[in-house]
Amino acid sequence: MRGLSRASAPAKVILFGEHFVVYDKLAVVMAVDLRAHVSVKPRMDNKIIVESIGMGLQGEFTLDGVYKPIIGEFGEDKLRPIYVAAKRVLDLAGESIGLNITVDSRIPVASGLGSSAAVLVATTAAVGSLLEMNLCRDDIFRLALEAEKIIHEKPSGVDPAISTYGGLIAYSRSGGVMMLEAAANLPLVIGDTRIKRDTREMIHRVSELRRLYPEIFKGLMDAGDRVARLAVEAIRAGDLRALGHLMNINHALLYAIGVSNTAIESLLWAARRAGALGAKITGAGGGGCIVALSMPEDRRRIAEAIRVTGGEPLIADIAHEGVRIEE
Numbered sequence: 001m002r003g004l005s006r007a008s009a010p011a012k013v014i015l016f017g018e019h020f021v022v023y024d025k026l027a028v029v030m031a032v033d034l035r036a037h038v039s040v041k042p043r044m045d046n047k048i049i050v051e052s053i054g055m056g057l058q059g060e061f062t063l064d065g066v067y068k069p070i071i072g073e074f075g076e077d078k079l080r081p082i083y084v085a086a087k088r089v090l091d092l093a094g095e096s097i098g099l100n101i102t103v104d105s106r107i108p109v110a111s112g113l114g115s116s117a118a119v120l121v122a123t124t125a126a127v128g129s130l131l132e133m134n135l136c137r138d139d140i141f142r143l144a145l146e147a148e149k150i151i152h153e154k155p156s157g158v159d160p161a162i163s164t165y166g167g168l169i170a171y172s173r174s175g176g177v178m179m180l181e182a183a184a185n186l187p188l189v190i191g192d193t194r195i196k197r198d199t200r201e202m203i204h205r206v207s208e209l210r211r212l213y214p215e216i217f218k219g220l221m222d223a224g225d226r227v228a229r230l231a232v233e234a235i236r237a238g239d240l241r242a243l244g245h246l247m248n249i250n251h252a253l254l255y256a257i258g259v260s261n262t263a264i265e266s267l268l269w270a271a272r273r274a275g276a277l278g279a280k281i282t283g284a285g286g287g288g289c290i291v292a293l294s295m296p297e298d299r300r301r302i303a304e305a306i307r308v309t310g311g312e313p314l315i316a317d318i319a320h321e322g323v324r325i326e327e
């Protein structure tokens with residue numbers, strides 16, 4: 001066993017297919033160059049101490065999962081998935097040692113950029129490397145997805161998949177991961193509404209509406225799937241204009257399923273007026289982020305329009321590398 005192990009994993013933007021991917025439709029996702037870093041050290045006792053530097057939280061879990069806060073009163077919900085991810089790797093190795101886990105993430109939380117999945121993927125990889133287990137990417141993905149299930153009941157797996165593999169992927173529940181090669185750079189501008197929201201609650205809202213209007217939902221979801229498939233072709237052809245149109249159509253479908261709001265719409269329209277080729281919600285909606293596709297020369301203008309409208313702009317580039325062990 002090593003004395004210290006560190007790993008990192010990237011954030012993501014969903015370019016096509018959020019929500020629909022929960023119902024086994026296709027999603028297209030890109031890893032972006034903001035990373036969550038996790039370091040892990042063994043302890044002499046068998047407690048698992050989890051600390052999140054960014055959130056100012058620290059808590060202690062006994063090996064059977066009883067929680068005691070150390071810093072911050074209401075941290076359990078945030079820290080428990082990290083404990084679960086570490087515990088699954090320990091169980092797989094047949095180990096019952098204690099750990100100090102420290103999370104240092106540059107990814108904004110609860111905003112649709114996949115911060116929790118990136119943390120779970122990096123935790124899984126760091127604990128695996130500490131125990132010298134040689135976990136492959138497929139193992140890391142599957143273990144992190146199990147841990148994500150305690151955050152929301154029905155995760156599609158798209159978030160841990162992109163944080164694990166990096167780059168640009170098409171993903172569906174039943175089809176798994178397909179790596180994509182883009183024939184052109186995809187210049188993106190992200191706009192954060194700064195409204196935090198809960199992915200679990202947004203998925204629940206969508207499933208309630210689907211229960212009331214199953215036929216309409218079937219049509220919307222099939223259309224979403226078709227849009228994502230055409231997007232894969234446009235990415236392979238480097239056709240930014242077509243991708244922009246498809247992003248706008250995808251957003252209209254997300255609007256129809258009730259996950260947009262006025263803060264999102266104002267950022268979207270600001271980006272479009274500033275020259276975006278297309279713009280949509282990215283992630284679960286209800287707040288969080290939008291993503292706009294731009295010509296390379298228009299990115300600064302679009303970012304400025306987002307800022308003036310009250311959002312937090314972020315110019316994001318692709319992260320080719322997924323999870324990585326930091327030596």
Ligand code: PMV
Pocket residue numbers: 017018019020021022111112113114154155156157158159199203282283284285288
């Ligand atoms: O957590 P977010 O905002 O990145 O949303 C994840 C995408 C959903 O499709 C809404 C949920 C899922 O598990 O795929």
